[in-house]
Amino acid sequence: MENLFSNPGVAGWLGEWIDRLKPESIELVTGDQVQQESLVDLLISRGALVRLDPVLRPNSFLALSDPKDVARLESRTFICSEQEGDAGPTNNWRSPAEMRATMLPLYEGAMQGRKLYVIPFAMGPEGSRFQMLGIELTDSAYVALSMIKMARVSKAVAEAIDKSGNFVPAIHSVGVPVTGNDDVPWPCNPENTYVAHFPETKEIWSFGSGYGGNALLGKKCLALRIASVIGRREGWLAEHMLILKLTSPGGSVYYVAGAFPSACGKTNLAMLVPTVPGWKAETIGDDIAWIRRGEDGRLYAVNPEAGFFGVAPGTSERSNAMAMKTVSRDTIFTNCALTKEGDVWWEGATETAPDGMIDWKGVPWDGQGPAAHPNARFTVSASQCPMIAPEWQDPDGVPLSALLFGGRRSDLIPLVTEARSWEHGVFLGSIMASETTAAAEGPTGKVRRDPFAMLPFCGYNIGDYFQHWLDFGGKSVNGLPRIYLVNWFRRNADHRYIWPGYGDNVRVISWIIDRLEGRVRGRETPLGIVPDASEIDLAGTPLSPEEFAPLVEIDGAGLVTEVEDVEEYYSGLGDRLPKRLRAQLDELRALI
Ligand code: GTP
């Protein structure tokens, strides 16, 4: 089977892994319709997928994972640089030699009794000089089917890899060889899970989990962790950002990118349905942006992905009608509940839960606890999104007018704040914090620092990353987008969200554009410029200007505590923290 590729480098690499993994059979994945159908049939026959009702949800499926394999595993994710300092204080580090010594025995015979899927894939639009090629080897048909939707998988990509010999090797095994008739629908090996990255040799080794970012290796592993390292070396940025196109009532077009931590609103903002008449929004990307500085000094962003792996809970006709239309057919759902009509359901989909559901654990739902897992997801091609922008695959990317950094903060951080400069914006990005969510293992709702929403995704030392951002702005600020901190998640005394969010977020972006066009002045605060209540269009929201006002107030005592906390956090980052950011912190302290 080594002759899938004629390039000696590629064929030799594949042969070596086949010898090690010892699969029963091998299939090249090129993503055509017939292959997709056979993957589906196989998964259905194994009980790994359920076909949903063909009228309610055509050509769509539900997968239920092992309850121990439901999210990214940050504690099992490693950056394996030669020097510990190059992984930095925020990453788990192992030396490459040690990680190889740990994982090679795990891979030995790991695919016995299973088929090996060889998936050539591209991240980045076709014809883009920024495209990156990879080959994922996996023993999961679910991963193969998902990769076809999430990345660009084709014969042409296989040929391009064969011709150039250039690709990021990405090895994935669920880590459960089959010896008898004892296979399970969702095999995984939680005790031995590793998601390892070798940034210097550009390799990805994943073992033991079949879920999302742990297993679809083009996404977080390649397009963020490995790409961030390459981007630093080559002078560009790989970011955890959505990209949105907005057209104002006057017909002006603006592109904005936004970094929000996992499950903090990127997909929803990317599919914004404006509640203010005259505005039009279109989607470019919902999770990752590769950003380069153009010759004109502006920043150009590309979405390297081909699909959406989106959070299901909370998505409804009311909150996100576009996402609902996107997933109306040809979608794989994971860990949602199954209705008796053969459709999927999740918390927030409708106000009341239908009766007679099977929950995400595969048993009749007893009404106790959630019916869908809080990190239940949909996997769907981006081309199915009714509001996808025609230029979403533009090989040169789209020019950015503004960058948003947003976290989930119940208090302190205003609805929107404009940074005073690029450097101040980098400072605000570096001190971002957010409540943890179900997208990763561990407790939810705990505030943690998540700089640039990249804490789990930066493939190198976070201090070097901040320096790279500072350098990226360069000496000339001409053409650079302005930077804004946003927070849709402030709560009142009853613990309710104050800001209506979702489609109403266009009101915030409209203020941002008013700022860019010099139409509003805002108000200075120690954190930056916030809107005056009179500058935000509240018509059609339940909020009066008096009710809005607290959203842009900064509690002085809270800010003092925050600064103390940032001080401690910065000291933990060691000597690679740029001095200019320390100076920014001193400046903030002086302002309060
Ligand atoms: P990842 O795919 O994990 O990176 O997540 P994401 O950043 O794309 O988050 P997503 O848009 O899927 O939103 C996650 C959760 O936040 C969902 O339950 C949404 O309903 C909720 N959410 C998104 N936007 C808003 C908002 O403006 N206000 C409120 N209150 N909730 C929101």
Ligand code: SPV
């Ligand atoms: C995230 O956690 O930010 C995601 C989901 O987008 S996963 O692909 O699992 O990383």
Ligand code: MN
């Ligand atoms: Mn994400």
